[in-house]
Amino acid sequence: MQTVRIPKVINFGENALGETEYPKNALIVTTVPPELSDKWIARMGIQDYMLYDQVKPEPSIDDVNAVISQFKDKDPSVLIGLGGGSSMDVVKYAAPEMKKDKILIPTTFGTGAEMTTYCVLKFDGKKKLLREDRFLADMAVVDSYFMDGTPEQVIKNSVCDACAQATEGYDSKLGNDLTRTLCKQAFEILYDAIMNDKPENYPYGSMLSGMGF
Template identity: 30%
Template structure:
């Protein structure tokens, strides 16, 4: 039996931040990063709470690829303040960290007999990429290893998808995060857990990214493009929280942990190679996965008279997007040291093999195949 569910209430369109005016007579903790305070983005939230005389505190120690130490500090903040509402403001790092903070705080306090109810969880994304505002996934870092967590209890209750929060995102981050969205959609589309419901979302997301990424990249003030990409990010999150992902993300997790390449950029670099691997065009029997990739090409109006042509058209179109947005085509172009990569390649392949995303990849790799993929990703 398949189950499709969307837990989060989604507030979208310009000005949807006004939803926060419904929060009254509550203790609120805002979880964010230092840049959100410095840039004034957090003021949009605090001004509303001040006007409504809402008691709030701010935890602003979030940093990229949130380490377990940051989560621990957030848990200590929560145990002291015990908020009724938590508002996560930021990109995937802020929202992911908040998920882990909530999960561990509730478990710790309840284990100590404190009987603390999970706070209302509101997520406000400031990048159009992770879709974390509607997913049950969180990724935290310990050393050079990223640990994906999955628990229905950490899905935000409210997602505020307000494009006003992304209109100042720089072009390169716009491109990196949008390519993350595209990867989410394509991986969920061919996942072994895909369904008619997730497929419909993925098809729409792919169309939106191809139509609006370059517009938002070239003109950050194009609010129609910004809004469409922001919606696409959220929709992709709905799809993959139900269908899961694949080895594109498994590989990206370990590359990010070891070489600190932004997650969306890592996914973009990897994507053409994974489509080729999963399609397995060299196989005597045409794969269902190749047919699905070709279906995306048809939806985009790309040449697809056969599955092979459709797969190659999709790969070519993705590479054009990458070239137009100055995304590296290989790990070499991303300035990864070849010797360091090859010294770590076996352990990285093993880590990717054990990643939770690998289990729903349409073609199950072995360690040797992953090592070969890492070598191809380096480029020459």
């Protein structure tokens, strides 16, 4: 038997961020300062929420524990990881510990982490790659809105990461017909976006590569 695990719900495309309905009393976890997170949250259209913006780059289990200790008694309806891999990894680990659903919203692209069962955290100062089914998002929201203002070199590096992951996933001995189809389509979308100047398709290609990885 072959199995592919992806989020229960995937909202993607233009204005997916604003058209998604978010539960009330959500906890948004991010790494960015208020001047940026306020802009993103306004775009989401969410009104009733709590915010935790103290996640450090390359987070540790201490960041996870800080979220749990501060918000467990406040009983958030859902945890939302808004940002890059750091905020999403903290939510991937914290949400199941709190017995809450999780929504992952990547503001960068390249690895398709919002689609995977992988989580990277530091334990005793050492970075560990964890893989558990419980890290999978209940919902992922992928929107090219976050491309605006991203430095060109960062975009180029991210495209290279996404293409490399699509290639690696396609060639993996652990792959199957479905994952190879996803990786092939991801590479084709990314290649077309590069050659025909369609940067709005980069997050979509990255998303597919994450699904097929």
